[in-house]
Amino acid sequence: MKxxxxxxxxxxxxxxxxxxxxxxxxxDEERARYRVLVEELRCPKCQNQNLADxxxxxxxxxxxxxxxLLKEGQTDAQIVEYLVARYGDxxxxxxxxxxxxxxxxxxxxxxxxxxxxxxxxxxxRKQRVLPDxxxxxxxxxxxxxxxxxxxxxxxx
Amino acid sequence: MKRAFLLLPLALxxxxxxxxxxxxxxxxxELPSALIGKPLxxxxxxxxxxxxxLISQADVVGRPALLNVWAxxxxxxxxxxxxxxxxxxxxxxxxxxxxxxxxxxxxxWLKDFLNPYKLNxxxxxxxxxxxxxxxxxxxxxxxDKRGVIRHKFVGVITEQVWREQLAPRxxxxxxx
Numbered sequence: 001m002k003x004x005x006x007x008x009x010x011x012x013x014x015x016x017x018x019x020x021x022x023x024x025x026x027x028d029e030e031r032a033r034y035r036v037l038v039e040e041l042r043c044p045k046c047q048n049q050n051l052a053d054x055x056x057x058x059x060x061x062x063x064x065x066x067x068x069l070l071k072e073g074q075t076d077a078q079i080v081e082y083l084v085a086r087y088g089d090x091x092x093x094x095x096x097x098x099x100x101x102x103x104x105x106x107x108x109x110x111x112x113x114x115x116x117x118x119x120x121x122x123x124x125r126k127q128r129v130l131p132d133x134x135x136x137x138x139x140x141x142x143x144x145x146x147x148x149x150x151x152x153x154x155x156x
Numbered sequence: 157m158k159r160a161f162l163l164l165p166l167a168l169x170x171x172x173x174x175x176x177x178x179x180x181x182x183x184x185x186e187l188p189s190a191l192i193g194k195p196l197x198x199x200x201x202x203x204x205x206x207x208x209x210l211i212s213q214a215d216v217v218g219r220p221a222l223l224n225v226w227a228x229x230x231x232x233x234x235x236x237x238x239x240x241x242x243x244x245x246x247x248x249x250x251x252x253x254x255x256x257x258x259x260x261x262x263x264x265w266l267k268d269f270l271n272p273y274k275l276n277x278x279x280x281x282x283x284x285x286x287x288x289x290x291x292x293x294x295x296x297x298x299x300d301k302r303g304v305i306r307h308k309f310v311g312v313i314t315e316q317v318w319r320e321q322l323a324p325r326x327x328x329x330x331x332x
Binding site: 042045047058061062065084085086087088089090140 | 184187190282287289
């Protein structure tokens with residue numbers, strides 16, 4: 001049993017170490033920039049993982065490339081541009097606003113606007129129904145009865 | 157008016173069904189290349205077969221060709237290889253990029269399974285592959301006579317793929 005637990009624990013630790021490279025950074029700021037970049041850029045091979053999570057050889061290559069460009073002194077925007085020029089907008093988890101991504105960016109707003117219009121229509125219709133309801137309100141005898149009931153209540 | 161509203165759920169359902177049906181046949185693993193319409197990246201890499209020889213993008217320019225990214229570790233490439241041999245025998249110009257591979261193994265492969273490639277570019281570090289936006293093998297680029305990338309195909313080239321997707325494009329480039 002102990003061996004089993006040890007084996008499982010070992011397997012677990014190997015698993016969690018899988019996508020860690022050993023790069024040396026000149027400072028915390030550079031390390032933070034690297035972290036942000038590998039987390040914001042997407043692996044072209046394993047499509048629902050970012051570069052930081054992925055174990056695919058291509059993700060390793062791209063991480064190495066990002067590290068190299070960082071060391072060359074390129075800005076974050078330049079590095080993203082470099083990868084987009086080769087792999088397309090696909091590699092960005094935050095795609096830019098252009099003709100292809102218009103629906104992606106404005107779709108939710110469109111749905112929200114549609115919902116607002118629908119809500120307004122429904123409210124309007126309810127309001128139109130309401131005045132009729134008032135007309136068919138209580139008859140005189142009912143009103144007197146209601147008043148007496150209420151009076152009775154306050155007397156208590 | 158009320159009647160028409162009753163049909164709304166059906167209309168929504170049909171709209172969804174159309175989208176989902178389309179989704180069945182989408183291939184998200186085939187990314188559109190960012191390099192379509194762009195010239196080949198600049199490179200200078202050794203040849204797989206000839207020692208001392210350097211191949212550059214200038215060697216590839218001149219005639220329309222297929223640029224096939226392959227490796228001995230790529231099992232699908234083995235499936236594709238006989239088709240490439242056949243195409244080469246028909247006179248289709250194919251250049252090979254041996255991507256992140258061991259050169260000795262690559263030489264052995266070309267000896268064992270024949271060599272369909274006019275030029276054999278050795279991209280051991282994957283630098284050219286990176287510049288081409290390669291994310292796996294096999295991948296095949298179609299370039300025109302000026303060395304501009306015109307089309308990219310990801311996956312195994314079968315006879316059907318060639319006939320239906322690549323041959324018409326290649327013919328078009330030949331007649332340009």
